[in-house]
Every structure is written in C-alpha cells, then in structure tokens.
Amino acid sequence: MNARAPLRSLDDALADLLGHAHALGRTEEVATFDADGRVLAEDLVSALQVPPQDNSSMDGYAVRRGEIAEEGVVLPVSQRIPAGQAAQPLLPGTVARIFTGAPVPEGADAIVMQEDTEAVGDSAVRIRAVPAEGQWIRRSGEDVTRGSVILRAGQRLDPASCGLAAGIGRDRLRVAARPRVALFSTGDELVMPGTVPPEQMRPGAIYNSNRFFLRQLLARLGCEVGDLGIVPDRREATLEALREASKHHDLILTSGGVSVGEEDHVKPAVQQLGSLDLWQIGMKPGKPFAYGRIGESHFIGLPGNPVSSFVTFVLLVRPFLLKLQGASRVQPPEQWLPVHFDWPKADKRREFIRVRRDAEGGLALFPNQSSGVLTSMAWCDGLADIPAGKTFARGDRVRFLPLAELVA
Numbered sequence: 001m002n003a004r005a006p007l008r009s010l011d012d013a014l015a016d017l018l019g020h021a022h023a024l025g026r027t028e029e030v031a032t033f034d035a036d037g038r039v040l041a042e043d044l045v046s047a048l049q050v051p052p053q054d055n056s057s058m059d060g061y062a063v064r065r066g067e068i069a070e071e072g073v074v075l076p077v078s079q080r081i082p083a084g085q086a087a088q089p090l091l092p093g094t095v096a097r098i099f100t101g102a103p104v105p106e107g108a109d110a111i112v113m114q115e116d117t118e119a120v121g122d123s124a125v126r127i128r129a130v131p132a133e134g135q136w137i138r139r140s141g142e143d144v145t146r147g148s149v150i151l152r153a154g155q156r157l158d159p160a161s162c163g164l165a166a167g168i169g170r171d172r173l174r175v176a177a178r179p180r181v182a183l184f185s186t187g188d189e190l191v192m193p194g195t196v197p198p199e200q201m202r203p204g205a206i207y208n209s210n211r212f213f214l215r216q217l218l219a220r221l222g223c224e225v226g227d228l229g230i231v232p233d234r235r236e237a238t239l240e241a242l243r244e245a246s247k248h249h250d251l252i253l254t255s256g257g258v259s260v261g262e263e264d265h266v267k268p269a270v271q272q273l274g275s276l277d278l279w280q281i282g283m284k285p286g287k288p289f290a291y292g293r294i295g296e297s298h299f300i301g302l303p304g305n306p307v308s309s310f311v312t313f314v315l316l317v318r319p320f321l322l323k324l325q326g327a328s329r330v331q332p333p334e335q336w337l338p339v340h341f342d343w344p345k346a347d348k349r350r351e352f353i354r355v356r357r358d359a360e361g362g363l364a365l366f367p368n369q370s371s372g373v374l375t376s377m378a379w380c381d382g383l384a385d386i387p388a389g390k391t392f393a394r395g396d397r398v399r400f401l402p403l404a405e406l407v408a
Contacts, residue, residue, distance in 0.1 A: 007282035010315065010350055017291055017316055020298065023326035024250060026177035032166050035157045037222050037408075038175035039325040044151040046168040050144035054104040055083075058136040061117055061125060062087075062096040062108035068127050076124045081105065095125060104137055111136035144168060154328030176325040181218050182245035182252045182297075184228035185211050186238060186266055187304075192230065209374060210255045210309050214302075217313055218253070220407060221321050238265040242273055246294035250324060253317065256304030270299050282388060284349040285371035286312040305371040311352050311383070314406040332405035336397045339384065341365040343392040350388045354380035355400070363400065382406075 008016075027041040056062065067075065078094035081087045083101035090096055090107035098104070098111060110131035118126040144150055150168060151161055157175070165173060190208040191201065201207075208230065218225045226249055231241045245252045257264030267290070270276040276292035276299065285308035290301030300317055302309045319330035339355075340362040354376040355363040363384055366376040383406070385399040392398060 007280050010283045013281045021320045021323040024324050028177050029172050029174050035162050035173045039327045040155045041176050042174045043149050043153050046144045049141040049146050053140045055138050056098045056111045057138050058113040059099050060111050060113040062098045065110050074126045178222050178224040179324045180249045181223045182226045182249040185230045188233040190230050235265045238269040246297040251298045253300050255302040255309045282349045284351045306374040308371045335400040337400045338362040338397050339392050346389045346391050351386040352383040355384045356381045
C-alpha cells in the first residue's frame, strides 16, 4: 500500500469493518446472576404481571376514601397486612394496617401513609389527611404486563436488565456465546512486567503495557481471551502462532507492526496464510489499522503506540466484537459538552483528544496529547471528538464520548 494513498475516514473504515462482522450464531444458557455484560439471544416475554396485584407503596393504612370526608376521622383497624400475606376484603367503616409491598385489600381505594395518622388506643386510628384517589397504590402490571416483551434479543444486559429478568422469574437466560479472541504481541523489544526489574532493563526494551489493557478490554466485552503471550520476532514463529490461533478463535488481535513500510513479520505472515488490508485512517491518534482473514478467523492489527492502540480498540474493535455477538446497539450514546480550553490549531485528521469533565460541567484538557502518553488515558474520563480541520474556543460544545461507555 502506498504511504501517500488518501486517508480513509473513520466512518468509512468502521462501516467497512462492520460489513465483515456477522453474528457468530452460537448461543449458550447462563445463570441470570452471571449474565451481566452478555448479549441476549432471545426475546424475554413475561408470563405474569409485575406487580402481580395492587400493592401499597407505603407503610400506613388502606382506606375507603368515601369514609374520610374530612381530617380527624377515627376508624377502627380491622386487619393487619404484612408484605407477602393475603388480604381479606376491607370491612365497611374500618381501615387495614398495611405495609410496603403488601396487597391492597378488596374495597380499599387509597393508602394513607403512617405519618398522616395517629393511633387511638390499641385498635383505632385517627386519619389526619384526606387521601386522593389511588394514593400510594401501585397497580397490578404497572411495571410489567403479562405477555409483554420486556427485553429484546440483541440487548446487552446490565444489572438493571438482569434484575428485570429475575423479576419475571427467569433464573437462566440464553445469550450469545463469548467470542473467542487470540491476543498476542510481537517484538523483541517487549518485556513482560515482573520478569525484569526496571534497573535491569536493556537499552531499547519496553514493558508490554498494551497487552494488559487490551486483555481487560476484551474481557469486559464478554470475550473468551486466549493470551498467546509475546511471539518471538521471527517469521516461522509468527506463522505458527497465527496458524494455530486461526484454528480455535473467531478473532486474532495484535498491536504494532501495521504501519506502512514497517518491517515486521505479522503483515507478510497474515498475507501468506490468508488476506490482509492495510488502512490509513484519517484519525489521530490511531492512523495505521489492518483487517484480514485467516481461514474462518478475523484478523485485526492495531497500532503499537499505547494511546493509539487503546483508542482504535474502543472506536473500531469494540463495535466489531459487539456485532459478532448480535448486539442491536454497538455505539455509545452521544453527549455534547462545552470545552474549557482553546483548541486553535486544526489538524487534517479527525482528532480524539483526552479530556475530563470538570466541576463546572465542561471539559478540561490533558496537557500532553502524544499517542505514547498512556497517562492521558488513565487521567481522562472521555474523548472529545474534534472534526478534521476544526478549531475550538473555550465555551464551544464538542461531541464527548464517555470512557465509562467505551470500556463497558
């Protein structure tokens, strides 16, 4: 590929990449307790109403409104209804002591909360407020109606949706199987933390930080990660690693060695075993990117600089992996926030700068935006999306991508 070839827009590159991603189709059943982060593979239809019957949302007294025309009415207490216990019909001219979540007795049409009452002896109560119709009653089916689809196939489950599934009695859920991803690094300059102390590092050696954040990003996306470690920087070793990985994985992911003109064994090895496209994307950081196939396995090569690798993963690889799982939404929701800094120099590439929300509700800028400064990713809580050729002044609003969404 010619180094002077036109840059591809990020949107075009993402569309191209997602065009290669087809849902794997494998599913499995998991406990609802273990379904957080997984992609639902079936519509969930409720077989019951939630709540199953009208119930009280307060501790207090179930009453007939027609018997309380004014404040100060005293009525006898005819029954006590804790949560989980069946209620008897409310006797005329009486009230029922009721607790939060307990079923509303037949005949009652409002709840007077305990704070608006006063005990009179051991078996009567003074009502100090005239209730409104339906006050503090949660109606049957208010949350979920019988026969309704409460969660759709393709939805990525979170704690709230797992709770909702449990609320209709589902202790197990059918979800998309975990994508199998082979992760490895190449380069004789890489050293694993813990193997060599900092004071003994040889000249030119660097600790392999990319492998750590990539593995954790993959795990958060529900992937089954095969960590192949650091492959020796030799052609035959690279070929063997790729050949074996392609037999058992849906995706092979590497970082480094995909820049135009870079001497590396990964590119020729992938080309020998399958196919490879090298892309130059008009984004900063993260211009070099590679996509290919080895047999039935996808191959993605990320840039080697840590920030470039991180950013290209969350913007390109994350939606790709979600689509492999059949997710209906692969992009996070947009936010627009004001910048609290000036950005006076436009770049020909679309920039994703590391920012953090400040106390005034705007965005503060990390001072060093170099693609090798991983400190910026640890400091920021999101990326500001700066269009190509665009400058900003303090107070202008920019598209903000929260990191919490990008790494979830």
